Amino acid sequence: MDDLLQSLVANARVDNATLAKTLGLTEAEVVERIAEYEERGLIKSYQAILDEDKLPGRVTAVIEVSMTPERGGGFDRTAARIAKFPQVSSMYLMSGDFDLMMFVQGSTLQDVAQFVSEKLSTIPGVTGTATHFMLKTYKHRGVLMQTEEAHERLKVSP
Amino acid sequence: MSGSRSRPKASNLVDKLADPVRDMPRSGIRDFFDIVSQMKEVISLSIGEPDFVTPWHIREHAIFALEQGRTGYTGNRGLPQLLTGLSDYVERTFGLSYHPESEILTTVGVSEALDVALRALINPGDEIIYHEPCYVSYAPIINMAHGKAVCIETLEKDNFCITPEQLSGAITPKTKAVVLNFPNNPTGGSMDADTARALAEIAVAADLIVITDEVYAELTYEGTHTSIATMPGMRERTIFLHGFSKAWAMTGFRIGYACAPPELCEAMMKIHQYTMLCAPILSQEAAIEALKQPETDIGEMRASYLRRRNFITKAFEEMGVPCMMPQGAFYAFPNISQFGMSSKDFALRFLDEQEVALVPGTAFGACGEGFVRCSYATAMDDIQIAMERMAIFCDHLKTKG
Numbered sequence: 001m002d003d004l005l006q007s008l009v010a011n012a013r014v015d016n017a018t019l020a021k022t023l024g025l026t027e028a029e030v031v032e033r034i035a036e037y038e039e040r041g042l043i044k045s046y047q048a049i050l051d052e053d054k055l056p057g058r059v060t061a062v063i064e065v066s067m068t069p070e071r072g073g074g075f076d077r078t079a080a081r082i083a084k085f086p087q088v089s090s091m092y093l094m095s096g097d098f099d100l101m102m103f104v105q106g107s108t109l110q111d112v113a114q115f116v117s118e119k120l121s122t123i124p125g126v127t128g129t130a131t132h133f134m135l136k137t138y139k140h141r142g143v144l145m146q147t148e149e150a151h152e153r154l155k156v157s158p
Numbered sequence: 159m160s161g162s163r164s165r166p167k168a169s170n171l172v173d174k175l176a177d178p179v180r181d182m183p184r185s186g187i188r189d190f191f192d193i194v195s196q197m198k199e200v201i202s203l204s205i206g207e208p209d210f211v212t213p214w215h216i217r218e219h220a221i222f223a224l225e226q227g228r229t230g231y232t233g234n235r236g237l238p239q240l241l242t243g244l245s246d247y248v249e250r251t252f253g254l255s256y257h258p259e260s261e262i263l264t265t266v267g268v269s270e271a272l273d274v275a276l277r278a279l280i281n282p283g284d285e286i287i288y289h290e291p292c293y294v295s296y297a298p299i300i301n302m303a304h305g306k307a308v309c310i311e312t313l314e315k316d317n318f319c320i321t322p323e324q325l326s327g328a329i330t331p332k333t334k335a336v337v338l339n340f341p342n343n344p345t346g347g348s349m350d351a352d353t354a355r356a357l358a359e360i361a362v363a364a365d366l367i368v369i370t371d372e373v374y375a376e377l378t379y380e381g382t383h384t385s386i387a388t389m390p391g392m393r394e395r396t397i398f399l400h401g402f403s404k405a406w407a408m409t410g411f412r413i414g415y416a417c418a419p420p421e422l423c424e425a426m427m428k429i430h431q432y433t434m435l436c437a438p439i440l441s442q443e444a445a446i447e448a449l450k451q452p453e454t455d456i457g458e459m460r461a462s463y464l465r466r467r468n469f470i471t472k473a474f475e476e477m478g479v480p481c482m483m484p485q486g487a488f489y490a491f492p493n494i495s496q497f498g499m500s501s502k503d504f505a506l507r508f509l510d511e512q513e514v515a516l517v518p519g520t521a522f523g524a525c526g527e528g529f530v531r532c533s534y535a536t537a538m539d540d541i542q543i544a545m546e547r548m549a550i551f552c553d554h555l556k557t558k559g
Contacts, residue, residue, distance in 0.1 A: 007465065018542065021472040022465035151211055156191035156204040156515060158294045158343075 004033055005042075012046040051145045053137055060089075060105050061112045064098040065120065066128040075099060078125040087115050098130070109133065178301045185294045186521030190505070194515045201540045201547075203532040204515040206343060208407035208488070210462075212444070213455045216406065219447035220440050228439050234431045236264025236415070237442045243449040244415055251452075252375070252385045254398060256417040263426050264437045264445075268373045268401040268414035270430070272337075273299050275369050275397045275416055278425040279335050280305035287328045288337040289320045290523025291344050291491070293371070296337050308333070311525035314493060317482055318347030322356040329360070335367040338386060341374040344522045344531035345491040346467075346484020351384040358389030367422075369397045373414070374487040376405035376456045379464050383486070387417075394419050397426075404487070405456045406448045411441040463488045466534040466541055473545035477552050488535040491519065495528035497555045505530055511554075512547035 003023050007014060016034075020027040037043040052058055065082075069075050075093055079100060083091050091102040106112040116131055137145050172180060194200055211217070235241060241258035248262075249255050256262050265271040272295065280286065282304040288296045289310045297307040310328050312318040325336065338357075340349035349357075361368050368386060375383045387396040401414025416426055436442075448455065467484055474481040474492045481492035494504050501518035509515050517533075519526025534541060 003461070003465075006461070018469065018538075021469045022538075024468045024472075148211070153205050153207060153209070154191065155194045155200060155202045156187055156517065157206040158185065158187045158521075 004030065005037070008034075008043070008046075049141055049143050051137065052140075053145065057107045058105060059107070059109055059112060060103060060134040061116075062132045062134060063100075063102050063104055063116065063120070064130040064132075065100040065102065065126060067099045067125050068127055069099075070125060078123060082120065082123060082126075085115070085119060087112070087119075098128075178304065182298050182301060187294055187517060190515070190517060190521065193506070194509065197509070197513065197515075200509070200513050200515050201536075201544050202515040203534070203536055203541070203544055204517045205533050205535060206489075207409040207535065208404065208459065209535045209537060210407040210459055212406065212408050212411070213448075215451070216408070216444050216447045216455075220411075220444040223440055223443035228443055230439060232436045232439050232442060234427055234436055235259075235262065236437060237439070237446065240264060240442050240446050240449075243446055244417075247449050247452065248398070248400070248417055252372075252383075252398075253388050254385060254393065254417065256398075257420075260420040261417055261423050263416045263418075263423055263430060264442060265401075265414045265416060265430060266434055266437050267403060267412040268371060268399050269295060270434060271399045271401070271414050271416040271426075272296070272369065272371060274426040274429040274433075275399065275418075275422075276300055276305065276335075276337075277303045277429050278422060279367055281334075283332065284334040285330060285332040286335050286337060287325065287333060287366075289339070291318070291342075291519055291526040291529070292339055292522055293343050294522065296339075300337075305334075306332070309523065311523070312342075312345070312347065313525075314480075314482060314529075317485070318342060318345035318491070319349050319353055320357065322353070322360055325357055325360050329364050329366070333364065333366060335369055336361060337369045337371065339371040339373075341372075341378060341383070341484075341486025343374065343487050344489050344517070344519065344526070345529075346482065346487050346489045347491075348378060348380070348383065348485035349386070350381065354384050354386040355389050358386055358392045361395065362391040365395075367395050367397065368392065369399065371399045373399065373401050373404050375400065376452075377460055377463060377488060378486040379460075379467060380483070380485040397422055402445055402448055405459070406452070407459065408441075408444065408448065411438075411444050413437055413441040413445045463534065466536075466538060469538070470532060470534050470541055470545065473548070477549050478556075479548075479552060488533055490532045490534060491529050492532065493529055497552070499555075501527055501530055508548070508551055512551050514544045514547050 007019055016027050016030045019030045067075055070077060087104050087106060089103045089105050091100060094101050104112055116129055121129055241262050244262050245256055245258040276299050280303040285306045285308045286300045287308045287310060289312050300307040308328050310320055310324045312320055370386050372385055387393055387398045398417040402408040470490050471481050471483055479492045481490055484490055501520050505516045505518040516530040519529030
């Protein structure tokens with residue numbers, strides 16, 4: 001990962017002028033490179049990372065899905081069909097005992113249960129699901145939810 | 159106090175003090191610390207330690223070591239596993255080969271290593287050459303050992319590096335050793351291989367010992383770091399000092415080491431043995447773990463310092479304040495002489511008006527006059543605010559004085 005991407009991954013809200021100064025580039029170069037990354041689809045989106053445990057009325061489930069792959073399409077066509085449901089926040093094809101792992105969000109347990117029984121399980125090719133409700137988030141996308149207190153440094157030291 | 163228990167009238171206690179201690183000024187840093195600590199909302203660019211905490215795997219290993227009951231003394235030189243690890247690391251990183259059993263001494267920070275190195279060498283009246291601006295302890299430690307500290311003033315035009323001519327000019331028949339510190343605190347200056355070679359030739363010709371404090375070596379941003387100990391004829395006359403404080407963000411662990419030929423290492427070990435016994439075992443354990451993935455640990459922090467260095471030097475450039483591009487460490491040392499005030503007045507007024515703390519260059523030697531040290535081992539947000547305020551301050555000084 002180059003310097004610019006690293007900086008953006010660490011903090012996507014840094015303005016272009018600061019990025020330029022810290023990376024030894026001109027502002028125009030920063031703008032151009034970011035535009036290029038966006039165009040190539042390397043940068044997909046810029047989002048805030050929340051401590052979702054602080055949001056009321058929101059449950060998350062991790063669901064393992066077993067599937068029968070299709071002749072010709074493998075898992076991709078069915079997976080794409082599942083991924084389009086807005087309830088699905090992330091989804092991955094996995095090696096091991098099951099095929100897809102997905103993170104599904106809803107306002108209540110029933111919401112999620114309903115999605116699994118009415119939508120997910122009924123899709124042709126899906127042969128089984130196992131739903132695990134998430135109880136607490138410790139770390140999300142490299143960010144600790146319980147941050148360590150800033151360590152006290154002497155205000156002046158040699 | 160009337161009515162208090164009588165005790166024999168003390169003679170003037172100051173007269174009881176050892177001369178070098180009585181005559182030793184308090185660190186200029188300390189004076190500034192007292193002022194800054196009384197202020198609440200100060201942004202501090204005056205901190206000489208990383209703003210990172212020690213990488214988690216190192217802390218976690220120290221916790222494990224404590225759980226395992228690793229609470230005893232160790233051998234004077236340090237844990238064998240640490241000594242072997244240090245030997246490997248120094249060879250891999252600096253191209254210097256030291257025997258773990260006879261040529262490495264683990265110390266309580268580089269500060270202790272420097273102290274034992276100087277005490278091992280100095281007879282009363284021996285001259286020790288060092289360069290300023292520099293870390294605050296060099297001259298005091300030399301003086302406490304009854305040596306004579308001979309100062310070379312490094313200049314902005316030389317990128318704050320000592321020149322061969324300066325070194326030659328400072329040598330007398332009484333010169334025993336030279337203390338070098340590159341990359342340098344407070345200037346960010348470093349020493350290139352050509353200079354190191356030229357200085358080495360002089361040291362060999364004059365038969366001097368060289369003590370080289372390379373604690374900032376891994377935090378080198380331009381080119382690669384070359385240790386003077388690698389130059390021809392130098393290994394046998396060099397005491398190489400290094401530690402974990404800066405590159406691994408382990409200041410509070412107080413763990414450093416000295417590498418030197420057996421005779422010198424043995425001499426330092428004797429002092430260490432009688433004064434310190436050993437470095438704290440938990441810190442030694444942490445250091446063992448720190449040596450397992452140094453590239454990963456240091457790489458991330460170095461990249462972050464580099465970005466901040468770029469930002470801060472660019473900011474000074476835009477303000478029209480000359481600032482040598484620091485090649486290493488995490489300090490910028492801008493030249494504020496155009497404002498016609500002393501470094502101390504500049505720093506005090508900036509602190510008073512803009513609530514940002516810097517260290518006056520004079521805290522690192524008289525020749526630091528006209529400069530201030532800005533540590534960029536500080537959160538980027540704070541650096542940004544500090545530089546905005548610096549721009550306002552400088553603008554104000556330029557227009558109104």
